[in-house]
Amino acid sequence: MPTHFSQSSSSLSTFAPRLLDWFAENGRHDLPWQQHQTDTPNPYVVWLSEVMLQQTQVTTVLPYFARFMESFPSVQDLAAAEWDLVAEHWAGLGYYARARNLHKGAKQLAEIIDEAGDFPQTLAGWEAISGVGPSTAGAIMAMGLHKYGVICDGNVKRVLTRWAAIEGDITKSDTTKTLWALAERLTPADHSGLFAQAMMDMGATLCTRSKPACLLCPLQEDCLAHAQRRETDYPVKAKKQPKPSKFSDALLIENENGEILWLQRPDNGIWGGLWSLPLQFVEKVDGKANNKATGKTTANKSAMSDDKSSSLASGVRSNEKVYETEFTTAEQIIHEWLDKHNVIAAPINQTLIDDAPIKHSLTHFHWYLTPRSVTLDNKQITALSTALQAAEINLHWLTADDARATLGLPRAMVKILER
Structure with a gap:
């Protein structure tokens, strides 16, 4: 795994402080699943929101999340629900395998809580839950448990490939390893949940796919894609074949x-x-x-x-x-x-x-x-x-x-x- 990045040591070490300062002033702090302002975080709501937000925008997820929380306020409620009721709540949100994994995962979590008295407390424990990959597990650790966790989802990859001008195809394993290594290097040991939320907000509100708001970005001074005026050239991804x-x-x-x-x-x-x-x-x-x-x-x-x-x-x-x-x-x-x-x-x-x-x-x-x-x-x-x-x-x-x-x-x- 690479240990050298194109950015300077100074840029690497100041990345998190700059991002967190921006988030404190300009980030979103009122999303119903956010846990960074509570001393007793709830991993259930973070897990639920992370699954819903996969390939889906916040504005679309909000009413679905509210309805799920009203009908299934705890993971035990979700686990005990009949599949038809869960499917009815999910209908229209798309990517329906997520709903199947969510229901299966709720049953797994309910069993774990029955046996251990609490949600999984380790990254490996969350990755063992149906439908939970490394980035989702990292988000739950960081935001849902206030422990150390690293995320590297689509928004994060877009921010990092632009900031460090990473030319590799993000669908390739070598590029994925590079991005994860960089994400781990930048994530602070303390407040990784805040950092995760800040990175998500950066990708969702400033460093967007098209027309990124570079003038408002706290990272623009050393963003290599911005310096090259090539922001929308990143992330590099093999051209998709037309859909049949x-x-x-x-x-x-x-x-x-x-x-x-x-x-x-x-x-x-x-x-x-x-x-x-x-x-x-x-x-x-x-x-x-x-x-x-x-x-x-x-x-x-x-x-x-x-x-x-x-x-x-x-x-x-x-x-x-x-x-x-x-x-x-x-x-x-x-x-x-x-x-x-x-x-x-x-x-x-x-x-x-x-x-x-x-x-x-x-x-x-x-x-x-x-x-x-x-x-x-x-x-x-x-x-x-x-x-x-x-x-x-x-x-x-x-x-x-x-x-x-x-x-x-x-x-x-x-x-x-x-x-």
Whole structure:
């Protein structure tokens, strides 16, 4: 691990005092999870906020944090809560694996507290909690326990790469090691919690991705990127490939009472554990919609040809990898049931743009969702529900309003209901 940095010894030794002076006068001191003004810090609220703030802005997190604290004021309350209630509280915040890890982590912490009488008191103890990495663990140690802890999250990396003009790609392990070594060198032994909060504030309010407020920065005098007028060249990161696009029909299967079929997503994969409309993936080829399972152009994108569809009894054929990976078991059952009974789901909106009126961007791809509607009679509802229940599929028949009020829905589903 490197021990030499491009900044002078004087700059290194005065970094923390300058930053802390700035934070005292200009930093944020009223965020509900901050613990630097209390003598009895609460690691639960720091842990909760750190998980929520991963890849998410403070303004977005604030109402979610308030709602979580109202419903789950202690880690034991969160651990004891049913997953559906946790999912409902998280719905719309995105990156849903965080919610799964949070719930699992709460159960782990509750067990530790039962056995040891307190939260973990070491960095290793926190890193053993589901979803907690080195920077989150350091933040909890520093801010949640008032012990020594080092953070090196996205905001910190941006500040440090600019201040020290670190040219390495931040996605590479060598650069990561350099940044952690620098963060450890700069973090004071005392008041590391204040320093962590100051670094977060610096990255969030001054040293922003675009248009950094360098004239207000307490580090501008020896910031190497500023001296070179290359602030926005840092951090260096390999250019991302354009996100691919996926296309799906979102099926609003209604009964005669206006209730819609909702499926609980599998624990793994997109929207794990949340509730969704049945989805049918399609492929865009030369402006036409192709069924991805068969490769055949179809007038009804919700149908699958008999010669290619395979029943659950015989299993999905080995050459139908797309069908096997893109469709959940429940969606395979629905797909085959609709096809067998010649039920066609019709477009809801005839003024579609590129066959997809709703665009939803996820981490690795853009998702274009076309709502399609079909109403089934009571006999059909019973038959379809029986087929799903036989496969132990969790489902609900709820109106749009009831689903919004009682289920954990991903934002994409809310967009469809708001069409």
